[in-house]
Amino acid sequence: MSSVKKVVEMRGITKRFPGIVANDNITLSVKQGEIHALLGENGAGKSTLMNILFGLYQPDEGEILINEKAVKITSPNVANELGIGMVHQHFMLVETFTVTENIVLGNEPKNGLQIDIQSAEKAVEKLSNQYGLKVDPRAKIQDISVGMQQRVEILKTLYRGADILIFDEPTAVLTPQEIHELIEIMHNLVKEGKTIILITHKLKEIMAVCNACTIIRRGKVIDSVLIKDTNPDELAAKMVGREVSFHVDKIAAKPKETILAVENVTAMGNRGVNALNNLSLEVRAGEILGIAGVDGNGQSELIEVLTGLRKATSGRVLLNGKEITNESPRSISESGLSHIPEDRHKRGLVLDFTMSENMVLETYFHPTFNKNGFLDYGAIDKHAAKLIEEFDVRTPSIYTPARALSGGNQQKAIIAREVDKNPDLLIAAQPTRGLDVGAIEFIHRRLIEQRDNGKAVLLLSLELDEIINVSDRIAVIYEGSIVGIVDAKATSEQELGLMMSGGKRMPGGGNDE
């Protein structure tokens, strides 16, 4: 074996929660200076293992060695002292505090009785320069981008002197550009002598940055491999337990009549400026139109206008030739539009309602479920049971609150509900965000199935791969307008990237001035 020091060694870690064994005899060994991936589907036990390493949970069995010495990590404080820092998936940042306040919280430099904010800011600036983590020390968290918030999280661990950094699904919330920057940051950190453990289920990132990878499935270690000796297909098969195809199989689209027509729509964004500028597009029956763009170029506003959640200030939206501009969400939904929302927790589900209730959120008033002003729970439950069966939603029962389900199953439930309405147009906004390979495959198949059944599908995603693989045509959105429409088979990531950054306009883009 090489002489490189093992900085983290977890031996025979077992952790049981009521009803499940989250970690079953897991062994993980991470060498000094490497980027080690911890790969597994949602619920495989990655986060549990890392929470044990960070002192948030105590293992039932097993031992942990840090720098080849046995340790007991009883709290995050102990982890900090051992040089372990965690960049949490849901940032542990106080929104109303400044960047500096968040970084020094719990470890404040003092000047007499008060916090020495000047020297704190200097310390932040110094770290920020040393590792190439650009932040504004005086900005409030609520005013900065998600990418910068993540850099603050990283700085927080570095400020505490962490040498071992755990990144929990760090790219889930980032745009492609930010992911690129993050990869660079990770390389910088390793150059400065840090060791990184990366929790993820994204194979592309593992191939791009990691040296080694430990694969976990259902709480057990499946394998530990060196990245140079493996390939994405092998990793995926190990993670899911069967062969997974990344190539989305589909027959050629047979587009027919226009289902959705958006004509010169302009709408105001939350900041009081136009988020949509004279935007026009068409989606036909039997095709999937993908919308590519950098986050914040009007995607969310477009969906909101189409679904009746935001008013268009001018322009028209036609569904099956009938004008639905600025109609109420219910009337739009009833005219044959289904919507898989961007934020499934905020708009897709009522988390504290049962699965059964969630399945009729848009249809509870239909005569099938509503008898003389009273909900017919018998019919509602039967309906839910049918959908859950059909779409393979893994839930203990139809009476389980939505909150208790994994992200993948929550998303499957939403898709079940939306597809069951048999819409002419299905809008899918970031339908696979935060989901694992198996669930992504399932959702892509369902979208293509809709298309093959002669429905129109509008797909919005920040993942370029998804747009290219699933769509038939791709419209690129930039600053609230469509700047070009291309054939998915004939385009490339480079071409799309250029258009997404406003660098190139193509014919078919609604409003060339």
Place this chain on the structure above:
Amino acid sequence: MDWGLIISNLVHDTIVFSTALIFASLGGLYSERSGVVNIALEGMMIIGAFTGAVLTYAFQDSLGPLAPWIGFILAGVAGAIFALPHAVASVTFKADQTVSGVALNFLAAGLSVYLTKIIFNGAGQTTTLSSVFTKWSIPVLHDIPYLGHAIFEAYPTSFLAFIAVFFTWYLIFKTPFGLRLRAVGEHPRAADTVGINVKKMRYTAVMISGALAALGGATISLTTTSNFSHNTVSGQGFIAIAALIFGKWHPAGAMGAALFFGVAQAIKSLVQIFGLTKYIPTEFIFMLPYVLTILVMAGLVGRSSAPAALGKPYDTGSR
């Protein structure tokens, strides 16, 4: 009519009436900034008013002018202890903080009157105290015409209240303790992951809250009323909550709001000077502070900036 004198009197009275509200709303600020709703300010003020009055009564013969000080300080201690069940219920047992607070309000109202009846042979109120706080005049400054009487002649508790505002501002916004307290009220899990003991912070905050609210209550019985009865506090704890929210959970804001509500009470005497009581029933004038509270809460507050984790128990195990 000397308008200067009238305004000078109005400001003077405003400070008198605001003092208790300032103490209590600062008390609310500690608790709520840490994420614990404190609707029990009223009860804590009652306990303070009661303890202050009874202890002053006990010591006034032996200690004379020192007695109200003893009563005042021990009222604070009593308030901190009385607040403890609220911390236990809402922090340790993660109970509903509003329910717990309401329970303490009932407990305080019942307990204080009950004990008063036992101590004072069945009377519904304490005997009038012979030794209470007397107003201080700041040398030289109080000689300034109008302004001197308005601002530099006041009960020592009023001066303390303003010092407490400054002290609280410094503690909350300038010290590590304050940063941590606010972090616990905004994002307890973030605080937990950097090694801050969320429970300890919240217990501390709730107890400080009880102490300050009780000082506010004691202020009333030891300055304006000189005794304790069931209606000594009469809803000022709730007005203090309104002041806290109106002041956007900021010490200076809370003070400003407390002064605003103080004006409403002070105006009573003004109305009497003008003889307006002939035209307006006094009941309506006495209603003013409460009516103003409703109007302010309903209309002016708008988007207020409550601590993000306010009212939410912190559960270490939740993912």
